[in-house]
Amino acid sequence: MDKIVGTSLASEAFDRVVEAIISGEFEPGQKISEADLARRLGISRGPVREALHRLEGRLVSRVPRIGVRVIKFGSHELRQLFYLREALEGMAARLAAEFAPDDFVEELESLLHRDSAEIAQSGQSVYRQRSADEDFHSAIAGASNCENIQRILLNEVYYQLRIHRLRSSQKPGRADQALKEHFEIIAQLKARNPAAAEEAMRAHVRAARESSLADLS
Amino acid sequence: MDKIVGTSLASEAFDRVVEAIISGEFEPGQKISEADLARRLGISRGPVREALHRLEGRLVSRVPRIGVRVIKFGSHELRQLFYLREALEGMAARLAAEFAPDDFVEELESLLHRDSAEIAQSGQSVYRQRSADEDFHSAIAGASNCENIQRILLNEVYYQLRIHRLRSSQKPGRADQALKEHFEIIAQLKARNPAAAEEAMRAHVRAARESSLADLS
DNA sequence: GCTCCGGCAACTGTCAACAGTTTACCGAAA
DNA sequence: TTTCGGTAAACTGTTGACAGTTGCCGGAGC
Numbered sequence: 418m419d420k421i422v423g424t425s426l427a428s429e430a431f432d433r434v435v436e437a438i439i440s441g442e443f444e445p446g447q448k449i450s451e452a453d454l455a456r457r458l459g460i461s462r463g464p465v466r467e468a469l470h471r472l473e474g475r476l477v478s479r480v481p482r483i484g485v486r487v488i489k490f491g492s493h494e495l496r497q498l499f500y501l502r503e504a505l506e507g508m509a510a511r512l513a514a515e516f517a518p519d520d521f522v523e524e525l526e527s528l529l530h531r532d533s534a535e536i537a538q539s540g541q542s543v544y545r546q547r548s549a550d551e552d553f554h555s556a557i558a559g560a561s562n563c564e565n566i567q568r569i570l571l572n573e574v575y576y577q578l579r580i581h582r583l584r585s586s587q588k589p590g591r592a593d594q595a596l597k598e599h600f601e602i603i604a605q606l607k608a609r610n611p612a613a614a615e616e617a618m619r620a621h622v623r624a625a626r627e628s629s630l631a632d633l634s
Numbered sequence: 635m636d637k638i639v640g641t642s643l644a645s646e647a648f649d650r651v652v653e654a655i656i657s658g659e660f661e662p663g664q665k666i667s668e669a670d671l672a673r674r675l676g677i678s679r680g681p682v683r684e685a686l687h688r689l690e691g692r693l694v695s696r697v698p699r700i701g702v703r704v705i706k707f708g709s710h711e712l713r714q715l716f717y718l719r720e721a722l723e724g725m726a727a728r729l730a731a732e733f734a735p736d737d738f739v740e741e742l743e744s745l746l747h748r749d750s751a752e753i754a755q756s757g758q759s760v761y762r763q764r765s766a767d768e769d770f771h772s773a774i775a776g777a778s779n780c781e782n783i784q785r786i787l788l789n790e791v792y793y794q795l796r797i798h799r800l801r802s803s804q805k806p807g808r809a810d811q812a813l814k815e816h817f818e819i820i821a822q823l824k825a826r827n828p829a830a831a832e833e834a835m836r837a838h839v840r841a842a843r844e845s846s847l848a849d850l851s
Numbered sequence: 852g853c854t855c856c857g858g859c860a861a862c863t864g865t866c867a868a869c870a871g872t873t874t875a876c877c878g879a880a881a
Numbered sequence: 882t883t884t885c886g887g888t889a890a891a892c893t894g895t896t897g898a899c900a901g902t903t904g905c906c907g908g909a910g911c
Contacts, residue, residue, distance in 0.1 A: 482893065508720065564714060669862065679863090684894095698863090
């Protein structure tokens with residue numbers, strides 16, 4: 418049985434602020450006041466302060482004696498984020514190909530086939546980011562069995578990525594291509610070829626980078 | 635001119651705790667009490683609490699309602715840390731080969747030559763970790779011009795690495811080999827060959843990993 | 852002798868208040 | 882009209898106190 422864990426006001430505040438930033442309620446560059454946020458959430462400044470500290474370097478930047486601001490997310494930051502993704506997800510794919518149990522890989526493949534069918538029949542060309550694409554990458558991060566990499570991807574990279582995704586539309590046709598690349602990654606995972614799996618993932622991230630940067634400009 | 639920045643009690647407490655953990659004053663697995671630490675530092679619990687939160691996932695692990703413990707660092711954690719290093723430092727080397735200015739690379743090379751001479755004449759075989767090896771890797775992280783990667787390496791990876799280094803001696807002969815590998819990396823940086831620079835760095839990290847794991851057991 | 856339960860001490864999570872600094876506004880002088 | 886200076890409000894950094902929970906220790910019961 419799973420223990421009920423860690424529901425503190427600070428965690429609650431953390432989740433609420435993340436949601437507010439990702440959803441766009443807090444705009445990039447906007448200053449967040451501890452006191453104001455505490456009043457709005459109906460709690461004291463202590464937990465709010467803690468939540469904002471946990472977001473430092475992830476979704477907000479902090480200047481001593483001034484306060485915290487929602488990070489701005491231009492092409493420069495986006496490019497750096499994709500470099501980080503390429504390195505981490507590439508390694509995650511390599512480790513997954515090497516160590517992930519067979520049933521994990523098979524489940525991932527069936528999940529991908531289901532998404533594929535769903536996209537084909539609904540005719541939507543955007544490969545719903547929230548569920549499909551992100552789940553795929555999260556699953557591989559989990560399959561890497563490397564807590565460090567998993568933590569950074571889930572708690573830092575994907576948060577920042579969602580800020581960008583909310584604010585930019587995807588190039589038509591990218592969805593189909595992304596799906597193909599996902600299948601290529603799966604193929605290399607099944608083949609238990611670590612080097613090829615890593616390279617497939619890195620190529621996929623690079624393609625996504627170029628597509629995103631093109632969308633931005 | 636650089637502004638005098640961020641001397642808060644929390645930052646001070648953060649540095650002190652990091653030093654205490656890295657130096658071995660706080661042993662792995664040991665519980666750290668907020669109140670006790672605050673008393674010892676002569677400050678209130680607020681800044682201490684903030685400092686411990688910033689260390690979460692880096693040098694301490696935290697359990698709700700229980701407290702924080704210094705992370706334990708076995709072969710499993712060490713292996714994962716080196717996977718992360720391989721991914722991040724490999725990418726950092728790639729970016730450095732691609733974008734770092736020429737004088738930066740040249741300065742790095744002269745620094746390496748100086749270290750080399752120093753080691754040769756002093757006859758010490760351990761390549762003083764604190765200054766030489768770490769500086770080299772930090773410099774490449776800086777040369778990557780990628781704030782994300784730089785931040786993770788400096789604030790997370792190298793901290794954890796120092797915990798391990800303090801507690802294990804280095805295999806004899808590893809120092810010379812490491813120095814050779816460093817020169818190989820520099821050579822690829824000068825040649826402006828991103829792929830080769832990345833691979834050289836990754837090979838270097840892999841070699842360090844095997845050496846460290848051998849030392850541990 | 853071993854197990855289980857109750858009370859106590861210590862600790863974490865949270866709150867409200869204080870002190871020093873930054874920011875914004877407003878009026879006066881050039 | 883613009884710029885400079887001063888004052889006041891707001892905010893961050895810090896502190897001490899309070900409440901609920903956890904873990905430990907000793908004693909009672911089997």
